Amino acid sequence: MKLTNRSKVVVNKEMTLAEKLYLPAILSGMGITIKHFFKKKPTIQYPEQKRDFSFIYRGKHVLKRDEEGRENCTACGLCAVSCPAEAISIVAGERKPGEEKLYREEKYAKSYEINMLRCIFCGLCEEACPKDAIYLTEELAPANYDRSNFIYGKDKLVQPLGTSAHPKTYKPYKK
Numbered sequence: 001m002k003l004t005n006r007s008k009v010v011v012n013k014e015m016t017l018a019e020k021l022y023l024p025a026i027l028s029g030m031g032i033t034i035k036h037f038f039k040k041k042p043t044i045q046y047p048e049q050k051r052d053f054s055f056i057y058r059g060k061h062v063l064k065r066d067e068e069g070r071e072n073c074t075a076c077g078l079c080a081v082s083c084p085a086e087a088i089s090i091v092a093g094e095r096k097p098g099e100e101k102l103y104r105e106e107k108y109a110k111s112y113e114i115n116m117l118r119c120i121f122c123g124l125c126e127e128a129c130p131k132d133a134i135y136l137t138e139e140l141a142p143a144n145y146d147r148s149n150f151i152y153g154k155d156k157l158v159q160p161l162g163t164s165a166h167p168k169t170y171k172p173y174k175k
Helices: 023-037 078-082 124-128
Strands: 061-063 088-094 107-115 134-136
Touching: 061 107, 078 088, 078 124, 124 134
Parallel strands: none
Antiparallel strands: 061 134, 088 107
16 A cells, blocks of 8 residues: 655665775765856955945944933843843942933943853843943954853943943844
8 A cells, every 4th residue: 555656766886896995975075166266256355345234233242321421331231131142241239429411311331241152142131221222233242262252241341431322333134
């Protein structure tokens, strides 16, 4: 009884001497390799040529400041909760008298760290932030040999004073 009409008859034929030596397989592999010698190379010469990135590229994180130079982050923790890789950790602190020029709200991020080795650059932290405090820029995250240098604290994340208020130069794609 046949269940389908896709059955095949298996033939156990004897291999020839050339097939036993794998000559046809080796020659076909060499033919593919030789073909690739004459194709255009996808390699770019990095320092001289820059690679064009997609307009939705997500790079290095930045904690934004407002027009007066105060940090936007209020340590609400929504970015840390929305991070699927659990790469963000925040410790909240309360603003003291005289620190009104440093922080916008009563609560601020005393410590804000992103483990860049865990980060998957998904952008969910950016979407979850109600204060538009965190952005993923178009800047490449730098390489390093020491694992401890991949934990970015506020010293590496906070936007320097005097830079533009919007580090993001592209708009997210919306239908």
